[in-house]
Each structure stands twice: as structure tokens, then as C-alpha cells.
Amino acid sequence: MGVQLPPSAEPAAIDSCFIIPEEHRPKTAHNEYISSRGEEVPVIDLEHLRSEDDGRRRRAIAAIGDACEHWGFFQVTNHGVPPALIDEVKAQARRFFELPLEEKRRVRRTFENVYGYYESELTKNVRDWKELFDYGPKPRPDLRDDAPENVTLDGHNQWPEAPPGFRATMENWFSAMERLGRDVLHGISASLGLPPTEFDPHYANHSSFVRLNYYRPCPNPALTLGVNRHYDAGALTIVGQDGEVGGLQVQKGGEWVGIEPRRDAFVINIGDMMQVWSNGKYKSPLHRVVVNESRARFSVPFFYNPAYSTDVAPVPQLLSAGQQPAYRPINWGDFRSKRAKGDYADFGEEVQIAHYAL
Numbered sequence: 159m160g161v162q163l164p165p166s167a168e169p170a171a172i173d174s175c176f177i178i179p180e181e182h183r184p185k186t187a188h189n190e191y192i193s194s195r196g197e198e199v200p201v202i203d204l205e206h207l208r209s210e211d212d213g214r215r216r217r218a219i220a221a222i223g224d225a226c227e228h229w230g231f232f233q234v235t236n237h238g239v240p241p242a243l244i245d246e247v248k249a250q251a252r253r254f255f256e257l258p259l260e261e262k263r264r265v266r267r268t269f270e271n272v273y274g275y276y277e278s279e280l281t282k283n284v285r286d287w288k289e290l291f292d293y294g295p296k297p298r299p300d301l302r303d304d305a306p307e308n309v310t311l312d313g314h315n316q317w318p319e320a321p322p323g324f325r326a327t328m329e330n331w332f333s334a335m336e337r338l339g340r341d342v343l344h345g346i347s348a349s350l351g352l353p354p355t356e357f358d359p360h361y362a363n364h365s366s367f368v369r370l371n372y373y374r375p376c377p378n379p380a381l382t383l384g385v386n387r388h389y390d391a392g393a394l395t396i397v398g399q400d401g402e403v404g405g406l407q408v409q410k411g412g413e414w415v416g417i418e419p420r421r422d423a424f425v426i427n428i429g430d431m432m433q434v435w436s437n438g439k440y441k442s443p444l445h446r447v448v449v450n451e452s453r454a455r456f457s458v459p460f461f462y463n464p465a466y467s468t469d470v471a472p473v474p475q476l477l478s479a480g481q482q483p484a485y486r487p488i489n490w491g492d493f494r495s496k497r498a499k500g501d502y503a504d505f506g507e508e509v510q511i512a513h514y515a516l
């Protein structure tokens with residue numbers, strides 16, 4: 159196991175709504191990145207995926223397959239997202255989260271509209287030590303954000319007036335993430351032995367969204383989590399990292415392993431829908447975020463999800479002769495709505511793909 163968090167002389171009190179049950183409290187520090195077996199989350203150079211050289215490309219695809227099978231997580235370098243855009247997103251996010259609470263709450267999300275600012279998200283029915291801002295696609299850019307054509311199953315975008323330029327930066331980011339998401343999805347599809355474009359038809363009206371996460375320093379990080387342990391409901395997540403402050407951890411072989419923050423990389427993880435498509439070959443990994451006493455941390459996940467109308471089922475070509483699908487079809491929009499409800503209030507056990515296992 160990793161390093162034990164040092165006991166404080168006088169543990170600081172935090173509000174009881176943030177305190178998680180003893181057995182799930184973090185024992186691995188936010189800056190611990192190597193497992194007890196000496197393993198680290200793999201780093202893959204995406205340039206090789208675009209290479210004309212067959213051998214290089216095949217090795218990159220095999221590395222993606224290996225990472226998906228054994229970790230569910232990997233990092234990608236040479237991803238093609240301009241460093242200036244990455245810096246701009248971080249700067250804008252910081253400016254936004256530093257605004258007074260009442261200003262941020264003008265764009266607070268609600269039960270009906272999941273897009274906007276939120277400071278009291280629940281994961282596993284305990285409040286996360288973080289603030290967030292979510293936004294999603296706008297099918298008709300020529301119309302108002304709240305025009306019926308732009309109100310999706312999740313709601314519609316709400317943009318703050320400050321900081322200036324926030325919205326334009328975030329819209330550019332969305333487009334950059336769509337491009338990267340498609341490249342990575344093509345690599346994952348190829349790693350399953352499928353045509354790279356196998357999943358493209360499900361992405362024509364995709365329901366992806368961006369989340370800005372802001373984790374303030376916590377006076378007692380041993381009692382709480384930035385995000386409690388969870389599986390991502392969708393197909394694929396691309397996490398823009400802080401670059402300096404760690405905290406994201408994945409469970410592997412019963413052990414929590416930290417993911418080293420790199421300025422030049424994005425973290426990728428697969429979600430529940432990819433587990434179903436691959437008929438369980440790739441498992442959606444359990445992960446969480448640990449906070450720390452001294453440094454704020456920022457992250458920006460892009461949840462690259464199919465169209466709400468998609469029925470996700472094991473891909474028939476992946477079933478060998480006589481093999482039965484491990485899951486019954488799941489309507490993505492329905493699954494997403496059920497999972498999102500649990501972010502607001504305790505409705506008991508959240509919906510899981512295990513409930514769809516055959």
C-alpha cells in the first residue's frame with residue numbers, strides 16, 4: 159500500500175457532511191504514484207497512433223488494449239491540444255472559482271438542469287470536497303442556450319457573465335475535446351480488433367459534457383475525498399490535469415494507485431458503456447480523488463458519451479461462437495438520467511451496470 163497520511167497534531171474539524179465512512183477513508187497520499195508492486199499507470203504516445211509506420215501503429219494500439227484491460231486508465235502525450243488553450247482553460251477556471259459564492263450561484267445547476275455551477279455534489283451519498291461547473295453540447299448554436307432545440311435530456315448551458323471570455327474559451331475547449339475523444343475512441347476500437355470507426359454512428363448527436371473541478375485545500379484530508387469512489391457511467395473520459403498537484407487515484411488489485419500529474423498529458427479512463435460494448439473485456443475502473451492540506455487542485459474531465467438514444471449492448475463481432483452477451487442492452491439516456499439523480503440527494507444505491515448483467 160502507499161504512504162500513510164501523517165497524523166496531524168490536532169486534527170482539524172470539518173463539517174460532518176464531508177466525512178466518509180472509516181473503511182473508505184484515504185490511506186494513500188495525493189502525491190503517491192507507484193503501486194506496492196512498482197507499477198504506474200501507462201503513458202502512451204498518441205503520435206504513434208497516427209503514424210504511417212504499421213509496426214508503430216500496431217504497438218500503440220496494443221498498448222492501449224493492454225492499458226484498458228489491466229488498468230482501465232492510461233495517459234496520452236502528443237495529443238494535439240495546443241498548450242496555450244490548456245493554460246487558458248486553467249486560468250479561466252481559476253478566475254471563475256475565485257468569484258464570490260453568490261456570483262457563481264447565479265448559474266447554479268438544479269435537479270432539472272444539470273449544467274452550471276454546483277458546490278454540494280454527492281458521490282456515494284457523501285458530499286465531495288470540491289466545486290464544479292458543467293457544460294455540454296449546444297445542438298443549435300444559432301439559437302439561445304435555453305431555446306427548446308438546445309434543451310437536452312440533461313438541460314441547457316448556463317454561462318456566467320464573469321470572467322470575460324470564459325464562454326468562448328470553454329466552447330473552444332469542447333471542440334478540442336471532441337477531436338481528441340474521437341482519436342482515442344478510434345484507438346480503443348482498434349484495440350478490440352474492430353474497425354476504428356465502429357462506434358462513430360453512436361456519436362452523431364453525442365451527449366458529452368465538460369466538467370471543471372476545483373478542489374480547495376482541506377484542513378483534514380484524511381476524513382474526506384474530493385470525489386468519492388465511483389465508476390464513470392459513460393464510454394470514455396478524458397481528464398485534463400492540474401499538471402502539478404496530484405489526487406486522482408485508481409483501484410488496481412485492491413490497492414489505490416495515484417496517477418502522476420503531467421503537464422504534457424491527458425488522463426484517459428474507460429467507463430461503464432465501454433465495459434458493456436466490449437462484453438466485459440475492458441472493465442470500467444473504480445477511481446476517486448484525494449485532497450490535500452496545502453494546495454488547491456484543478457481538473458477538467460470531458461465525458462465523451464454517445465447519443466442519448468443509443469442502446470448500448472455487447473458488440474456482436476466480439477462474441478466468440480456460442481458466447482452469450484454478458485449484459486442486456488442499456489439505453490444510455492435512461493442510464494445517465496438515473497445516475498445523475500444521485501449527485502443531488504440520497505436515493506439509495508445508485509444504478510450500476512451490474513444490474514444489467516445477464
Ligand SMILES: O=C(O)CCC(=O)C(=O)O
Binds near residue numbers: 371385405447457458
Ligand atoms: O479530478 C479528477 O482528476 C477526476 C475527477 C473525476 O473522477 C470526476 O469528476 O468524475
